[in-house]
Amino acid sequence: xxxxxxxxxxxxxxxxxxxxxxxxxxxxxxxxxxxxxxxxxxxxxxxxxxxxxxxxxxxxxxxxxxxxxxxxxxxxxxxxxxxxxxxxxxxxxxxxxxxxxxxxxxxxxxxxxxxxxxxxxxxxxxxxxxxxxxxxxxxxxxxxxxxxxxxxxxxxxxxxxxxxxxxxxxxxxxxxxxxxxxxxxxxxxxxxxxxxxxxxxxxxxxxxxxxxxxxxxxxxxxxxxxxxxxxxxxxxxxxxxxxxxxxxxxxxxxxxxxxxxxxxxxxxxxxxxxxxxxxxxxxxxxxxxxxxxxxxxxxxxxxxxxxxxxxxxxxxxxxxxxxxxxxxxxxxxxxxxxxxxxxxxxxxxxxxxxxxxxxxxxxxxxxxxxxxxxxxxxxxxxxxxxxxxxxxxxxxxxxxxxxxxxxxxxxxxxxxxxxxxxxxxxxxxxxxxxxxxxxxxxxxxxxxxxxxxxxxxxxxxxxxxxxxxxxxxxxxxxxxxxxxxxxxxxxxxxxxxxxxxxxxxxxxxxxxxxxxxxxxxxxxxxxxxxxxxxxxxxxxxxxxxxxxxxxxxxxxxxxxxxxxxxxxxxxxxxxxxxxxxxxxxxxxxxxxxxxxx
Numbered sequence: 001x002x003x004x005x006x007x008x009x010x011x012x013x014x015x016x017x018x019x020x021x022x023x024x025x026x027x028x029x030x031x032x033x034x035x036x037x038x039x040x041x042x043x044x045x046x047x048x049x050x051x052x053x054x055x056x057x058x059x060x061x062x063x064x065x066x067x068x069x070x071x072x073x074x075x076x077x078x079x080x081x082x083x084x085x086x087x088x089x090x091x092x093x094x095x096x097x098x099x100x101x102x103x104x105x106x107x108x109x110x111x112x113x114x115x116x117x118x119x120x121x122x123x124x125x126x127x128x129x130x131x132x133x134x135x136x137x138x139x140x141x142x143x144x145x146x147x148x149x150x151x152x153x154x155x156x157x158x159x160x161x162x163x164x165x166x167x168x169x170x171x172x173x174x175x176x177x178x179x180x181x182x183x184x185x186x187x188x189x190x191x192x193x194x195x196x197x198x199x200x201x202x203x204x205x206x207x208x209x210x211x212x213x214x215x216x217x218x219x220x221x222x223x224x225x226x227x228x229x230x231x232x233x234x235x236x237x238x239x240x241x242x243x244x245x246x247x248x249x250x251x252x253x254x255x256x257x258x259x260x261x262x263x264x265x266x267x268x269x270x271x272x273x274x275x276x277x278x279x280x281x282x283x284x285x286x287x288x289x290x291x292x293x294x295x296x297x298x299x300x301x302x303x304x305x306x307x308x309x310x311x312x313x314x315x316x317x318x319x320x321x322x323x324x325x326x327x328x329x330x331x332x333x334x335x336x337x338x339x340x341x342x343x344x345x346x347x348x349x350x351x352x353x354x355x356x357x358x359x360x361x362x363x364x365x366x367x368x369x370x371x372x373x374x375x376x377x378x379x380x381x382x383x384x385x386x387x388x389x390x391x392x393x394x395x396x397x398x399x400x401x402x403x404x405x406x407x408x409x410x411x412x413x414x415x416x417x418x419x420x421x422x423x424x425x426x427x428x429x430x431x432x433x434x435x436x437x438x439x440x441x442x443x444x445x446x447x448x449x450x451x452x453x454x455x456x457x458x459x460x461x462x463x464x465x466x467x468x469x470x471x472x473x474x475x476x477x478x479x480x481x482x483x484x485x486x487x488x489x490x491x492x493x494x495x496x497x498x499x500x501x502x503x504x505x506x507x508x509x510x511x512x513x514x515x516x517x518x519x520x521x522x523x524x525x526x527x528x529x530x531x532x533x534x535x536x537x538x539x540x541x542x543x544x545x546x547x548x549x550x551x552x553x554x555x556x557x558x559x560x561x562x563x564x565x566x567x568x569x570x571x572x573x574x575x576x577x578x579x580x581x582x583x584x585x586x587x588x589x590x591x592x593x594x595x596x597x
Contacts, residue, residue, distance in 0.1 A: 004053045004307060006045040006114050010356055014363045017540050024367060028374045029104050044111050048118035051080050056119040059260030060427050066252050071200040071262045077122055081203040085155030090126055094133055098149035106366035116303035120431055121260030125158055127296055128198045131289040132159020132210050138288045139277040147235055148208055157206040161289050162193040162266060170444055172212060172283060173221040177268060179213040179228055189213050189230055189268040199264030200249040206241060207232040210289060211273060212282050227282035230273035246271035257430030293439045294396040295365060301403025302358045304432035308410025309351040311425050316344050316413055347409040353565045354406045358399045360533040365391045387464045390453050397445035398526025400435035407432040446518035455504050469493050469532050479542050485535040485566055492528050492573060499580055516584035524576040531570045538562035
């Protein structure tokens with residue numbers, strides 16, 4: 001794949017012009033002005049482009065190896081991780097109380113997008129650590145925080161989450177891993193966990209596993225799950241490393257993609273752990289980790305969309321094939337570049353609209369993460385948290401699905417060459433596929449959104465988001481050029497409420513209606529969400545052009561892309577409404593035994 005160039009100008013547009021992060025940071029972190037933010041972005045981009053990106057293809061080819069019970073990461077990964085830690089990147093958005101820099105979580109999310117775009121397999125190692133830190137900081141005792149957070153924040157140690165087991169899948173109520181009290185306040189954990197990303201490696205001195213397990217007297221099902229901290233090496237009273245704990249990598253999964261990251265089967269054989277939070281409340285506490293991981297998975301969708309788009313754009317500008325039907329675009333050459341052809345334009349414009357639109361969605365969510373944590377009043381914090389409860393499953397499900405679509409279009413732009421390893425776009429597609437599977441599949445996100453968040457709240461959790469759309473559509477400062485967008489969003493807003501009520505009414509008679517509609521409903525919400533943000537982006541671009549900006553081409557491209565989105569992509573909602581309203585019967589009427597011939 002061609003050398004990645006991280007889209008800093010588009011990132012700055014979303015941060016500063018669209019979402020006004022400079023003013024936002026002035027409320028929560030006054031030292032973080034626009035100049036410092038840009039300096040951090042530039043330095044992170046340099047590291048990602050020069051150090052991480054060159055390791056992506058080689059890491060895919062080499063993969064991870066299990067040697068004498070220890071995982072060896074691809075060549076260069078360990079050195080890059082040490083450089084990452086030496087530069088202080090792991091501590092960027094973590095609490096100053098335990099050695100962090102105390103910068104906003106949203107900035108950490110943006111930085112993760114940069115490294116994910118450069119090398120997602122590598123990014124997963126420090127990325128999982130962020131969730132472990134956040135969970136311990138949110139729910140750990142003072143002793144646990146003092147014991148684990150400083151080394152996690154510095155990057156000396158990394159973290160994982162250990163949820164599922166071979167017989168469980170998403171149904172964690174079935175898990176069997178046991179935690180038996182030892183008598184000194186610690187527990188002995190026995191069981192096997194699968195699909196543990198970054199579960200073992202040679203990058204850091206220690207790995208801190210956040211593990212779901214059952215106490216001996218625990219109730220059945222999800223009500224009987226507790227959460228534990230289980231380090232790879234035990235930790236002495238003075239903070240130094242002790243003996244090797246009873247946790248080991250039994251095998252590495254042989255995967256479709258992200259070969260540079262170790263996805264492990266972990267065996268817990270009397271491993272010493274400590275209870276994190278209240279007994280039998282583990283699943284609830286784990287969602288602190290899961291929600292952050294779901295936003296991280298959304299970043300993966302953006303990363304692969306961006307990587308694929310850049311490769312496809314560069315190739316389409318250079319590849320000569322055929323003549324434009326509207327007249328030669330390269331009259332002195334043997335053929336025209338394929339970017340001249342409408343169908344290639346269709347694919348490139350789709351990738352551009354989706355990658356930039358997904359970035360806006362992620363930053364919209366990131367801003368709410370800051371507000372939910374730091375707003376001055378409980379009311380503002382709760383409003384942001386309510387918004388996040390709806391936006392997170394949409395972002396995770398919708399962005400990862402469209403990230404794969406975009407990565408697939410990138411390969412298609414290459415034609416047969418895209419199917420060949422040397423160009424890198426087939427790796428990008430393989431790496432991307434997992435994003436809509438882990439941290440809860442698209443179906444799981446959709447049920448969470450429609451069933452738990454929307455219907456169980458009687459639609460109340462939608463209020464904050466739908467009010468954003470209403471406010472935009474009714475804003476008297478909107479330029480006349482925005483009328484088509486406001487009209488479309490107004491119609492969709494009314495339709496959205498009606499569709500939601502329709503599903504709710506059907507579900508009272510047949511609970512399967514929720515599952516039948518859920519994925520289409522999530523995608524429908526995602527397209528409206530992205531449409532709202534593209535309309536705001538168009539408004540921002542129009543305002544910039546009105547000031548005689550010296551970046552006319554940049555802002556005109558925003559306007560052209562917004563128009564493309566509204567005219568070519570947003571109409572997908574029409575089909576989704578039809579499939580949602582078709583009901584559950586067309587899915588459920590065929591008996592299971594009749595599926596096979």
